[in-house]
Amino acid sequence: MVRRTKEEAEATRVQLLDAAERCFREKGVASTTLDDIAKAAGHTRGAVYWHFENKADIFEAVCERVVTPMQAMLGDLAADPGSDPLGYLRKDAIHVLRMLSECERVQSVFEIKFCKLDGGPDFDRLRRAELETHGRCLSMLEVIFDAAVRRGQLPAHVDPKVTAEAMHAFIGGLMRSWVERHDFDLRAHAPWLVDTFLTGLRNAPVPETSAD
Amino acid sequence: MVRRTKEEAEATRVQLLDAAERCFREKGVASTTLDDIAKAAGHTRGAVYWHFENKADIFEAVCERVVTPMQAMLGDLAADPGSDPLGYLRKDAIHVLRMLSECERVQSVFEIKFCKLDGGPDFDRLRRAELETHGRCLSMLEVIFDAAVRRGQLPAHVDPKVTAEAMHAFIGGLMRSWVERHDFDLRAHAPWLVDTFLTGLRNAPVPETSAD
DNA sequence: TTATACAAACAGACGTGAATGTATATTTTC
DNA sequence: GAAAATATACATTCACGTCTGTTTGTATAA
Numbered sequence: 107m108v109r110r111t112k113e114e115a116e117a118t119r120v121q122l123l124d125a126a127e128r129c130f131r132e133k134g135v136a137s138t139t140l141d142d143i144a145k146a147a148g149h150t151r152g153a154v155y156w157h158f159e160n161k162a163d164i165f166e167a168v169c170e171r172v173v174t175p176m177q178a179m180l181g182d183l184a185a186d187p188g189s190d191p192l193g194y195l196r197k198d199a200i201h202v203l204r205m206l207s208e209c210e211r212v213q214s215v216f217e218i219k220f221c222k223l224d225g226g227p228d229f230d231r232l233r234r235a236e237l238e239t240h241g242r243c244l245s246m247l248e249v250i251f252d253a254a255v256r257r258g259q260l261p262a263h264v265d266p267k268v269t270a271e272a273m274h275a276f277i278g279g280l281m282r283s284w285v286e287r288h289d290f291d292l293r294a295h296a297p298w299l300v301d302t303f304l305t306g307l308r309n310a311p312v313p314e315t316s317a318d
Numbered sequence: 319m320v321r322r323t324k325e326e327a328e329a330t331r332v333q334l335l336d337a338a339e340r341c342f343r344e345k346g347v348a349s350t351t352l353d354d355i356a357k358a359a360g361h362t363r364g365a366v367y368w369h370f371e372n373k374a375d376i377f378e379a380v381c382e383r384v385v386t387p388m389q390a391m392l393g394d395l396a397a398d399p400g401s402d403p404l405g406y407l408r409k410d411a412i413h414v415l416r417m418l419s420e421c422e423r424v425q426s427v428f429e430i431k432f433c434k435l436d437g438g439p440d441f442d443r444l445r446r447a448e449l450e451t452h453g454r455c456l457s458m459l460e461v462i463f464d465a466a467v468r469r470g471q472l473p474a475h476v477d478p479k480v481t482a483e484a485m486h487a488f489i490g491g492l493m494r495s496w497v498e499r500h501d502f503d504l505r506a507h508a509p510w511l512v513d514t515f516l517t518g519l520r521n522a523p524v525p526e527t528s529a530d
Numbered sequence: 531t532t533a534t535a536c537a538a539a540c541a542g543a544c545g546t547g548a549a550t551g552t553a554t555a556t557t558t559t560c
Numbered sequence: 561g562a563a564a565a566t567a568t569a570c571a572t573t574c575a576c577g578t579c580t581g582t583t584t585g586t587a588t589a590a
Contacts, residue, residue, distance in 0.1 A: 115540090136349070140575075141576095150542070155578085156539060240495075265507075268502055268510070275488060275495045276484070279490045279491025282491070287453070297526055298526070301523050303518050306516070361567085362567055363567090368565060
């Protein structure tokens with residue numbers, strides 16, 4: 107069988123991406139061969155090489171299906187912190203955690219991205235891109251926290267930059283931990299986790315200058 | 319050159335581990351070949367195969383040099399929470415963060431372990447071992463938080479298990495983020511970060527049962 | 531409208547390089 | 561002299577990229 111219609115071709119592309127997602131999750135990116143993906147999708151490497159350049163290209167496409175929509179939220183909030191930045195940040199954070207806990211695809215991609223990014227120099231570009239993404243995410247958080255401080259929602263001595271790191275680490279850590287183990291009810295506890303963290307920020311101690 | 323004395327042999331073993339640590343960090347575990355390691359250590363694959371079984375074996379040895387001592391701290395604390403569990407946990411957490419920020423070797427290993435664990439079924443055992451380690455860590459934290467609740471250092475409605483997850487996610491997230499980017503002064507801010515998080519726990523809101 | 535030319539969408543085969551594990555050769559210490 | 565501690569050589573596997581073949585949708589023109 108060969109020359110399909112446009113829609114059929116797009117279908118195989120999706121099948122390949124789905125298959126890649128599964129393979130990556132099960133065996134890791136580096137250990138997944140292009141033949142694995144092709145076979146899992148019910149095709150051959152010919153189809154793979156028609157639709158994608160190499161494994162890194164597939165990986166990028168797999169991630170893009172999930173990550174991009176999630177970043178939009180933070181972007182919107184950072185663009186216009188509004189009158190209650192902390193409140194919206196809270197909603198966003200809870201939403202992200204719940205999204206992870208509910209959507210299988212999101213789980214797969216994060217499980218892959220979290221502990222399994224390795225493989226040749228082809229991935230260098232992707233790694234750099236991810237660093238940039240991480241950086242943008244931190245910047246947006248910083249903007250939001252800065253707005254929160256200036257609006258009096260957080261004490262004046264709170265450093266927006268460090269706080270952004272803390273928030274990102276906390277949410278990212280929760281996601282990672284849950285994806286790896288699934289040993290607590292992320293969905294149910296998401297509001298408490300976020301609120302407790304924000305409570306800490308609202309009552310944050312004045313940073314010490316002394317050591318130890 | 320061949321047959322060395324016992325000390326010389328041990329020296330090459332260490333050289334191989336050092337070289338592996340560097341290679342793993344620079345190119346990732348999966349993309350590092352045994353020949354890379356051997357060459358970087360100034361030896362050949364013969365030496366590698368004499369001292370180690372395969373790449374997974376090397377990886378394990380590389381990790382063991384660093385991770386084990388850090389786990390001892392938490393173990394001691396969990397075994398005897400004492401009269402001020404939260405205070406000791408605070409010190410431990412700060413200590414771990416500072417250890418990371420000061421010790422190159424710790425940084426290397428965590429950078430490797432964090433984002434680059436992939437490579438064949440040889441690593442299955444290691445992955446399982448890491449999951450167990452993670453689990454033990456959570457258990458110990460749970461014990462500590464439970465003690466803190468019973469001693470009145472934390473509100474009664476605080477769930478030790480969920481709190482342990484949160485703490486672990488926070489600290490782990492900070493370590494990971496810092497290792498990847500080095501874009502803030504972890505050492506200087508460690509106390510404030512830990513204290514702010516603990517402040518959140520002490521003033522933690524009562525968990526809601528409603529949705530959204 | 532239909533014949534034809536072309537290109538899309540794959541399948542399959544092939545060559546290549548590289549990494550792995552093993553087997554053997556070589557010294558040197560004990 | 562026996563075995564430890566390496567180097568070297570070798571066989572095998574295996575994934576990748578490329579190339580070619582095949583079939584069919586589709587545009588174009590007569």
